Amino acid sequence: MTSTACPHTERREGVCVVCGDCLHEVILNRACFLCGTTELDPIAMSPKKPAKLIPPEQLRRRKP
Numbered sequence: 001m002t003s004t005a006c007p008h009t010e011r012r013e014g015v016c017v018v019c020g021d022c023l024h025e026v027i028l029n030r031a032c033f034l035c036g037t038t039e040l041d042p043i044a045m046s047p048k049k050p051a052k053l054i055p056p057e058q059l060r061r062r063k064p
Contacts, residue, residue, distance in 0.1 A: 006021035
């Protein structure tokens with residue numbers, strides 16, 4: 001179950017007290033610290049944005 005599907009508001013340390021849904025806020029060694037699940041997509045959860053390519057017309061050599 002994902003956190004967007006959980007309609008409950010009461011949570012304890014990121015885990016819903018009613019249905020057990022977890023926000024997966026703390027990830028250690030590819031597993032959620034709060035609930036223990038390892039079925040996480042590290043790329044989707046990564047805060048890093050993929051590097052953007054610089055268009056060729058913006059590339060210029062610096063003069064020495």
